[in-house]
Amino acid sequence: MSVFFQSFSQKAFVISDKYNNLSLESFIESVEKDYDVRFFAESDSIPEIKVSFIGESILLKDLLENLAKENNFYSSIYADNVFITYEKPINIQLLNNSTIVNNHAGEINGNKFIDDNNNFLSDKFVIGKKKESINSTNLTGYISGKEDGSPVLGITFFIEQLQKVIPVSKTGFYNVALKPGTYNIIITANGFEKKNINLTIFSSGKLNIALEKELNSLEEVVIYSDQNSKVNSNKMGVEHLTTAEFNEIPTVLGENDVIKVSLLLPGISSVGEGSSGFNVRGSPTDQNIFYINDVPIYNTAHVFGFFSSFNSDAVSDFTLYKSNIPSEFGGRLASVFDLTAKQGNMKRFSMRGGISPITGRLMFEGPIVKDKGSYLVALRSTYSNWVLNFVKKTDLKNSKINFGDFITNFTFNLNDKNRIKFFTYGSKDDILISNKTNFEFQNLGFSLNWNRIIKNKHSLNVSLINSNYNFSEENTELTVSSYLYNYNISNDEIKTILNIVPAEKHNISVGFDSKLYLNDRGNFLPFGDSSLVQPLYMNKEKALETALFAEEQWKPFHFLTLTGGLRYNYYTYLGPGETYEYETDLAKEESTITDTLSYSNNELIAKYQSPDYRLSAKFLINTEQSVKISYNTMHQYIFMLTNTVAVSPSDSWKLTDSNLKPMSSKQYSIGFYSNFANKMYEISVESYYKDIKKLVEYKDGAELLGNKLPETSIFQGNLDAYGIEFMLKKKEGKLNGWINYTYSKSTVLINNLNPVERINFGEPYPSNFDKPHVFNFTGNYKFTRRFSVSSNVVYSTGRPITYPSSVYYQNGMQVLQYSKRNEYRVPDYFRVDLSIKVEGNLKFKKLAHSSWVISVYNLLGRKNAYSVYYRYEGSKVQSYKLSIFG
Structure with missing residues (x-):
C-alpha cells in the first residue's frame, strides 16, 4: 500500500x-x-x-x-x-x-x-504551531536538484514581503530569520523551474527544497538565473557565471575556458593572447587568487596560458569578487576567483565525454549510497602533437606538448545535520620546445570539508586544505650554459566559518583562517658535462599567515542594508634562513651588504599585523533599482617574481620578509543597478578608485632567474587605479548576451627617498596592464531549439610598452637609448569570434545526448600585436610585431 x-x-x-x-x-x-x-x-x-x-x-x-x-x-x-x-x-x-x-x-x-510524482512537494508550507508563535523564528534547509540530489548553484532565494535576497551557500544551505507570518518565496536557478513557495511559519523549523529541471531548457539560454541579484544582492563588484553560460561562448580549438570567459566581463583584461591569468581593475596578475573548492591554485594555465587548467565539464560555476570582498577571503589585493566543482549525482550513475581537436574528456558520477553519498571523477588529456605537424616553422615541428588534469569530488550526507566533502585536483604539463628546452609543471591539492547545522539555526564549516605547485626547466639551447632550474611552493590551511542568524535583520559570520607556506625557491644547476653554469642553491622560506574575521549584515530598514566586516591579519616569516642588511643610502646590491643574520628553525625573522576593513551599504530605490557603495582594505604577503609582461610558469613566488614589505590597498566603489522591460534587461554602472602601497616593481633589466637576492632587483612604490564600468545584459529570449565598456587608468609611481631606488626618474608612468578603453560584446541567437549561433566582439587599447628612442656610441660601442618607461603603446586589439552549435535530438528520455560545436577564433584573421621588438639587420635596427593568432 x-x-x-x-x-x-x-x-x-x-x-x-x-x-x-x-x-x-x-x-x-x-x-x-x-x-x-x-x-x-x-x-x-x-x-x-x-x-x-x-x-x-x-x-x-x-x-x-x-x-x-x-x-x-x-x-x-x-x-x-x-x-x-x-x-x-x-x-x-x-x-x-x-x-x-x-x-x-x-x-x-x-x-x-x-504515483506519477513520488516526491511531489506542495507549494504551500506551514511550519510550527500557533501556540508556540514567538517574536522571531529561524528557517533553515538545503536546496538541491530533485534529479540528482546535488546542490544547486547560482540560486536566487527572494522573499517578496521583505524585498530581500537570502544567501545560499555552495552546499545549498540557507538560513534566514523571520517574524511569524506568511511569506511568498521565489527561488530561481539557471536550468531549473522557478519555484514559488507560500510559507506560513509560527516557530523555527527546517525546510529542504528540491528544484525540478526545466524540460525546455534547450529552448533558450538564460545568461543569468538570478534576475534580481545585481539589484537586490548586498554585494557589489561581483560577477557570477554558470556552466550553461560559459559553454555557449566561442572557444579556442574547441576548449571551453572559464578563464578566457572572464575576460569578457567588465573590469577584467589581459596583456594579450596566450598569456596566463588576468588583470583586475588595473592590478598585476599576482594580486588575484584562484580557488576551486577552497584549494588555491598557483598556476591556472596549460601550455603557457593558451588553455585553462580547469576542465569546464566538471565546473559548476564561478564567482569573481572585484570589490566588497567577503571578510573570509584575504591575502590578495585585487580579486578572488572562486570556482565550484560539480557534485556527483546522488540518484543514478551517469557519464559524459567529449573530444576537441586537441583533447579528450571523460566524466562519470553516481551514488555511493543513494541519497546519502556520491562521487564524481573528471579526466582530461591531450593528443595535440599532431597539430604541430601542420606548422611550417621547424622549431615548432620539433616540439611536443602534453598536458592533462583531473578532478574528484566525494560527498557524504551523514545525516540531516552533518555533511562531509572530499575534493582533489591535479594538473600537469610536459612541454618540449624545439628539442632544446623542456618544461614540466604541475598543481596538486585537496580539501576536506565538514559542514554542520547547529540547532537548526546556525551552520559551521571546517576545512582542511593543501595545495602544491612544482616547476622544473631543462634548457640545452647553448651547451656551455645548459641548466636545470626547479622550485616548489606549497601551503597547508585550516579554515573555520560559523554563520549565525541571531534575529530577522541580522546575519553574522565569524571565523578563523591559518595558512602555512613552504616556499622552496629551488636550485639553479648545470645540466650536462659541458655546462659551465655555477650551481646555485637558493633558500627555502617558511611563513604563517593567520587571520580572525567577522562580518555582520544588518537591515535596519526595508530599503537599507549595511554590511561591516573586519579581518585581522597576523603574518610571521620564520626560520631557518638568513637575511641581509644593506647600506641605507646605497642601492641594495651584494656589494652593499653590511651584515648577515642567521635564524634557526621556526625562529621569528619578521612579523607584520594589520586589520582589513570591509564596509558596504545598499540603498534600494524601488524593486527594480538600487545604489551601492563599498570600502575595502586588503593586505598581501606573497608576490610573484616576474619582470615579463605575461606570466610564465618559470616565474616563482616570494614571501614577504624583513627587506620586502607587504603590499596593501584601499578601494572605494559606488554603483547603480537597474532592471527594466519586465526584468528582461539589466544595466549596471560601477565606478572605483584603488590606492596600492608597497607595490612590487622591478629595476630595468632585472635578472630574477637564479637570483638569490631578489630584493636587489625590486623597488616598492605606489599604484593608483580608477575607472568606470558599464554593462547591459539581456537575460533571456532567442537573443541574449551582454555588452560592456570599461574606461580605466592604472599608474605607477616609484619615487623613494633614496634617489637610486626610483624608476622613470621618479615620475609616474602607466602600468604594464593599463588599457584605458575596453569593449566586449557577447551574444547568442537561438534560431531553433537545436541550432544556435554565438559571437564575441572584443576591442581594447594596446598595452604600454617602452621603445628604443635613439642610438649613441660610447667607446666605439653602439648603445640604445630607451624612452621613458611605458611611454608608448602596442597597436589596439580587435577580435571577432564565431561559434555554431547543433544539439542532438531533444527527446527527454534517451540513452545519450550529443551536440556539435564549430568555433572560429579571430574570424577576421587580424594580426593583433602581442609584443613589438627590435633587431639589428646590418647597420639598421628593424622593428617587428609578434602576433599569436592571425
Whole structure:
C-alpha cells in the first residue's frame, strides 16, 4: 500500500514534534491539537499501528506515506484536511467542482499504488504551531536538484514581503530569520523551474527544497538565473557565471575556458593572447587568487596560458569578487576567483565525454549510497602533437606538448545535520620546445570539508586544505650554459566559518583562517658535462599567515542594508634562513651588504599585523533599482617574481620578509543597478578608485632567474587605479548576451627617498596592464531549439610598452637609448569570434545526448600585436610585431 495524493493548493505541514510509540489515533489527536489540520476517519477503520518519530522535522505527507508503506491504509490530503481510509483511497477530485490544475493522481494497479510524482512537494508550507508563535523564528534547509540530489548553484532565494535576497551557500544551505507570518518565496536557478513557495511559519523549523529541471531548457539560454541579484544582492563588484553560460561562448580549438570567459566581463583584461591569468581593475596578475573548492591554485594555465587548467565539464560555476570582498577571503589585493566543482549525482550513475581537436574528456558520477553519498571523477588529456605537424616553422615541428588534469569530488550526507566533502585536483604539463628546452609543471591539492547545522539555526564549516605547485626547466639551447632550474611552493590551511542568524535583520559570520607556506625557491644547476653554469642553491622560506574575521549584515530598514566586516591579519616569516642588511643610502646590491643574520628553525625573522576593513551599504530605490557603495582594505604577503609582461610558469613566488614589505590597498566603489522591460534587461554602472602601497616593481633589466637576492632587483612604490564600468545584459529570449565598456587608468609611481631606488626618474608612468578603453560584446541567437549561433566582439587599447628612442656610441660601442618607461603603446586589439552549435535530438528520455560545436577564433584573421621588438639587420635596427593568432 501507499499514500494516494491529489492536491489543490494543499498546505505542506511540517511536523517538528517527537513521537515515541504513539498509537495512530493518539497521534492524530496530537497533530490536530498542535497544527491547523483536521483528520477524517472512521474510528473502526483506523489501523492498530504505532507512530514513532525522533528526527528534526518531517512533512506530514511524508510521515503518513512512510506509515502507509508498512501498513494497510490510505491517506488522501485535500487543503487542510487529511482522509484516512482502510479499503480504498478517497477520490479527492469529487471534493472539488473546479478543474484540477496540477493532477498528481496515482493509479491503482491491484494492491500496488503507482504515483506519477513520488516526491511531489506542495507549494504551500506551514511550519510550527500557533501556540508556540514567538517574536522571531529561524528557517533553515538545503536546496538541491530533485534529479540528482546535488546542490544547486547560482540560486536566487527572494522573499517578496521583505524585498530581500537570502544567501545560499555552495552546499545549498540557507538560513534566514523571520517574524511569524506568511511569506511568498521565489527561488530561481539557471536550468531549473522557478519555484514559488507560500510559507506560513509560527516557530523555527527546517525546510529542504528540491528544484525540478526545466524540460525546455534547450529552448533558450538564460545568461543569468538570478534576475534580481545585481539589484537586490548586498554585494557589489561581483560577477557570477554558470556552466550553461560559459559553454555557449566561442572557444579556442574547441576548449571551453572559464578563464578566457572572464575576460569578457567588465573590469577584467589581459596583456594579450596566450598569456596566463588576468588583470583586475588595473592590478598585476599576482594580486588575484584562484580557488576551486577552497584549494588555491598557483598556476591556472596549460601550455603557457593558451588553455585553462580547469576542465569546464566538471565546473559548476564561478564567482569573481572585484570589490566588497567577503571578510573570509584575504591575502590578495585585487580579486578572488572562486570556482565550484560539480557534485556527483546522488540518484543514478551517469557519464559524459567529449573530444576537441586537441583533447579528450571523460566524466562519470553516481551514488555511493543513494541519497546519502556520491562521487564524481573528471579526466582530461591531450593528443595535440599532431597539430604541430601542420606548422611550417621547424622549431615548432620539433616540439611536443602534453598536458592533462583531473578532478574528484566525494560527498557524504551523514545525516540531516552533518555533511562531509572530499575534493582533489591535479594538473600537469610536459612541454618540449624545439628539442632544446623542456618544461614540466604541475598543481596538486585537496580539501576536506565538514559542514554542520547547529540547532537548526546556525551552520559551521571546517576545512582542511593543501595545495602544491612544482616547476622544473631543462634548457640545452647553448651547451656551455645548459641548466636545470626547479622550485616548489606549497601551503597547508585550516579554515573555520560559523554563520549565525541571531534575529530577522541580522546575519553574522565569524571565523578563523591559518595558512602555512613552504616556499622552496629551488636550485639553479648545470645540466650536462659541458655546462659551465655555477650551481646555485637558493633558500627555502617558511611563513604563517593567520587571520580572525567577522562580518555582520544588518537591515535596519526595508530599503537599507549595511554590511561591516573586519579581518585581522597576523603574518610571521620564520626560520631557518638568513637575511641581509644593506647600506641605507646605497642601492641594495651584494656589494652593499653590511651584515648577515642567521635564524634557526621556526625562529621569528619578521612579523607584520594589520586589520582589513570591509564596509558596504545598499540603498534600494524601488524593486527594480538600487545604489551601492563599498570600502575595502586588503593586505598581501606573497608576490610573484616576474619582470615579463605575461606570466610564465618559470616565474616563482616570494614571501614577504624583513627587506620586502607587504603590499596593501584601499578601494572605494559606488554603483547603480537597474532592471527594466519586465526584468528582461539589466544595466549596471560601477565606478572605483584603488590606492596600492608597497607595490612590487622591478629595476630595468632585472635578472630574477637564479637570483638569490631578489630584493636587489625590486623597488616598492605606489599604484593608483580608477575607472568606470558599464554593462547591459539581456537575460533571456532567442537573443541574449551582454555588452560592456570599461574606461580605466592604472599608474605607477616609484619615487623613494633614496634617489637610486626610483624608476622613470621618479615620475609616474602607466602600468604594464593599463588599457584605458575596453569593449566586449557577447551574444547568442537561438534560431531553433537545436541550432544556435554565438559571437564575441572584443576591442581594447594596446598595452604600454617602452621603445628604443635613439642610438649613441660610447667607446666605439653602439648603445640604445630607451624612452621613458611605458611611454608608448602596442597597436589596439580587435577580435571577432564565431561559434555554431547543433544539439542532438531533444527527446527527454534517451540513452545519450550529443551536440556539435564549430568555433572560429579571430574570424577576421587580424594580426593583433602581442609584443613589438627590435633587431639589428646590418647597420639598421628593424622593428617587428609578434602576433599569436592571425
